[in-house]
Amino acid sequence: MKLTSFSRSLLGAAILTLCAGNASAAEKVTLKLAHNLERSHVVHKAFEQMAKEVKELSHGNMQIRIYPSSQMGSARETMELLQNGALDMTKGSASDLESFDNVYAIYNLPYLFKNQQHFNNVVYGEVGKEIMNSTKDKGFFTMAAYVAGTRSFYAKKPITKPEDLKGMKIRVQASPTTLKMIELMGGSPTPISFGEVYTAMQQGVVDGAENNVPSWVQTRHIEIAKVFSEDEHTSIPDFLVMSTKTWNKLTPEQQQILAKAATDSEVYEQKLWDEVDKESREKAISMGATFVKVDKAPFRAAVKPLYDDFAKDPKQAALLAKFEAAAPQ
Ligand code: GCU
Incomplete structure (x- = not known):
């Protein structure tokens, strides 16, 4: 087919428009972030803050659409969606991430950190x-880490020594290290996704x-299990998880904006965490719940085989040495 000079110039103009259209389409990006926490959770609030900052810094060209409360499934399911390219971002605690890469197992070791400073130095x-x-x-990779306090047991009765766990089914996240920890302490670990725990507790x-x-x-697990026994076995951070594929599609400028907002959201969350921890303790007392002090020594002793296992694996042992070296003097 021969093109007249008129149709050639028309075609040229059309191609130009198309390119221009593509260029602005490439600049505009909407990222989908789904997670299993409620809107009241500080990590959700940190995500909202991050989305706001991203929108501002990109002059509205980048948006993050957040789907909270397990709308897109459990932590495991959103990780799978992300790996399959159906989701750009999610939240995973190190427990959720352990099954996706064993490098996260270390964070599930009980009594890993000496204090909050040690945790901060490492994380x-x-x-x-x-x-x-x-x-x-x-x-995937993770772009921000969030403080999530220390984890302890709660039930209808106090748990002050490992023997108290005998015959008890304890809900855990799907982390092989945590499962082993509960077994070593003497309980029966039962993995259940976060959004289903209330019903599981209610139904016994x-x-x-x-x-x-x-x-x-x-x-509201507190309504069913009113005794919180502070053995403080783990301090497991939450992470903002990013799809490698999505990341590679962003321009360097977009990557910079997202990285900055993600880092800023860490600082914001830390501040909120301290407030919510204090408020939650006060609320628990006002609801008639009890906090029980626990001697940690027998719990520490019970989980020692977990450390022996880690020491046998050269990769985990090297990581553990770095964690220990980061302890404040
Ligand atoms: C914490 C943590 C969540 C996690 C949850 C759980 O709340 O912040 O990321 O999903 O524990 O036990 O599943």
């Missing part, structure tokens, strides 16, 4: 960043669970 320091960036070949499928104080109160 926000060099070794923490190494872990966050190490899984890109699995289709489990006799207790373990979590931080805000989650115990906000999920």
Whole structure:
């Protein structure tokens, strides 16, 4: 087919328009972020803050649409959606992430940190960043880490020594390290996704669970299990998970904007965490719940084989050495 000069110039104009259209379409991006926490949770609030900052910094060209409350499924399901390219971002606690890459197992070790400073040195320091960036070949990496307090047992009765767990079914996240921890302490671990725990407790499928104080109160598990026994076995951070595929599609400028907003959301969440922890404790007392002090020594002793297992694996042992080196003097 021969083109007249008129149709050639028409075609040229059309191609130009098309390119221009494509260019602005490429600049505009909407990222989907789904997670299993309620809107009242501080990590959700940190995500909202991040979405706001991203929109502002990109002058409205980048948006993050958030789907909270397990709308798109459990933590495991949203991770799978992300790996299959159906979701751009999600939240995973290190317990959820352990089954997707074993590098996250270490965070599920009980009595890992000496204090909050040690936790901060690790999670926000060099070794923490190494872990966050190490899984890109699995289709994901993590862009922000959030404080999630310490986890303890709660049930209808106090749990002050490992023997108290005998015969008790305890809800856990689907983390192999946590399952082993409960077994070593003498209980029966029962993995259930977060959104289904209330019903499981109500129906007596489990006799207790373990979590931080805000989650115990906000999920209303406290209505069924009123005794919180502070053995403080783990401090497991939550992470903002990013799809490697989506990340690679963003322009360097978009990547920069997202990275900045993600880091800022960490700081924002830390501040909110301290407030919500205090408020939740007060609320728990006002609801007639009780906090029980626990001697941690027998619990520490019971889980020692977990550390022996880690020491046998050269990769885990090297990571553990870095964690120990980050302890404040
Ligand atoms: C905490 C944590 C969540 C996690 C939940 C759970 O609330 O912040 O990320 O999903 O525990 O026990 O499943």
